[in-house]
Amino acid sequence: MRTAVLKLGATALTVATTMLSALYVTSHLKNPAAPLQPAVLSATRGSTVSVPGGSLTLGPSVQPSDVQPVTSTYAS
Amino acid sequence: MPRSAPIEGHHFEALGTNCSLFAVGLSPTRLLEAEFWVRRMGARLTRFSPDSELSRLNAAAGRWTEVSPDLESLCRESLRAYEISGGLVNVAVLPSMLSIGYVRPLSAGPPVATESAFSPLPPLSDVLSVRPGAVRLEPGAGIDLGGIAKGWMADRLCDSLGPNALANLGGDLSARGTGPAGEGWPVGIAGATVLLREQGAATSSVLKRRWGNDHHLIDPRTGRPASTGIEEASVIAASGVEAEIIAKTALLLGPEDAPAYCAAFALAWWFK
Numbered sequence: 001m002r003t004a005v006l007k008l009g010a011t012a013l014t015v016a017t018t019m020l021s022a023l024y025v026t027s028h029l030k031n032p033a034a035p036l037q038p039a040v041l042s043a044t045r046g047s048t049v050s051v052p053g054g055s056l057t058l059g060p061s062v063q064p065s066d067v068q069p070v071t072s073t074y075a076s
Numbered sequence: 077m078p079r080s081a082p083i084e085g086h087h088f089e090a091l092g093t094n095c096s097l098f099a100v101g102l103s104p105t106r107l108l109e110a111e112f113w114v115r116r117m118g119a120r121l122t123r124f125s126p127d128s129e130l131s132r133l134n135a136a137a138g139r140w141t142e143v144s145p146d147l148e149s150l151c152r153e154s155l156r157a158y159e160i161s162g163g164l165v166n167v168a169v170l171p172s173m174l175s176i177g178y179v180r181p182l183s184a185g186p187p188v189a190t191e192s193a194f195s196p197l198p199p200l201s202d203v204l205s206v207r208p209g210a211v212r213l214e215p216g217a218g219i220d221l222g223g224i225a226k227g228w229m230a231d232r233l234c235d236s237l238g239p240n241a242l243a244n245l246g247g248d249l250s251a252r253g254t255g256p257a258g259e260g261w262p263v264g265i266a267g268a269t270v271l272l273r274e275q276g277a278a279t280s281s282v283l284k285r286r287w288g289n290d291h292h293l294i295d296p297r298t299g300r301p302a303s304t305g306i307e308e309a310s311v312i313a314a315s316g317v318e319a320e321i322i323a324k325t326a327l328l329l330g331p332e333d334a335p336a337y338c339a340a341f342a343l344a345w346w347f348k
Contacts, residue, residue: 056344057338068269071096073244
């Protein structure tokens with residue numbers, strides 16, 4: 001008798017927890033239009049710098065400068 | 077404007093080209109030691125000397141050959157370059173180089189072609205095998221490490237020269253640290269100046285090392301000197317060797333495909 005009560009109680013507890021969880025989840029659906037948190041930068045396509053004979057494409061991690069270069073890349 | 081720290085610079089000729097080393101807070105003696113390392117590596121990796129480690133490896137094609145950790149690392153890097161270039165950067169180019177007569181430094185005279193028939197290069201992974209301490213080339217195969225070696229050496233130099241250094245080995249650059257003013261190392265590319273931080277730069281060209289209608293840059297798809305519509309490509313990437321691989325791949329891809337390849341792999345690029 002006591003075993004049956006324990007089984008019945010455990011089953012009822014499980015069912016109740018499942019139903020409450022389902023209710024909570026359905027009432028807190030993820031909004032796919034929600035903004036990202038924290039806000040992130042959108043990917044940039046890079047910039048171009050006009051150089052003799054064409055243009056130099058720079059990605060976001062390369063910064064142009066007007067400082068005199070200490071050396072250069074060149075064909076050898 | 078940020079104050080600049082004094083730069084120690086050192087210039088010398090090695091590897092058949094001009095080399096420059098720059099560092100902040102390093103002694104001239106340390107840069108001189110680095111020059112000696114470049115010269116030692118150049119002597120080991122040249123294919124123009126029959127006694128070099130590379131020439132001994134090429135001469136031993138068909139059997140496993142014990143190699144130094146440096147040459148083993150370069151061979152592994154070459155296999156990686158072959159993979160990420162879709163087979164366009166293939167160091168098993170030596171037979172083609174010999175066919176076009178490029179058997180000695182150009183300073184010793186223009187090459188004279190010995191063959192008129194050319195064939196595509198074999199897949200590198202079919203002819204080059206690497207295991208710890210040893211390398212095997214298939215019979216008839218030979219490798220020329222060329223620009224990959226320069227980019228790789230520039231990276232190794234920066235690893236050893238401390239936290240704020242820049243190496244330029246014949247146009248293959250590698251930069252570490254924040255440079256003299258804390259913003260990056262100011263470096264020229266295609267006539268503009270950019271700031272390199274933990275990055276590399278390289279230029280691949282068919283306009284130099286040229287004689288008559290031929291030049292040194294072999295297209296592995298034909299075994300002939302490349303003619304793709306791009307004559308020169310300069311690239312900035314995450315390291316010197318990476319930039320070298322991407323620049324050469326871009327040049328070999330030609331103007332239609334090179335921009336998309338560079339957009340995927342490079343940090344900055346320029347073609348003509």
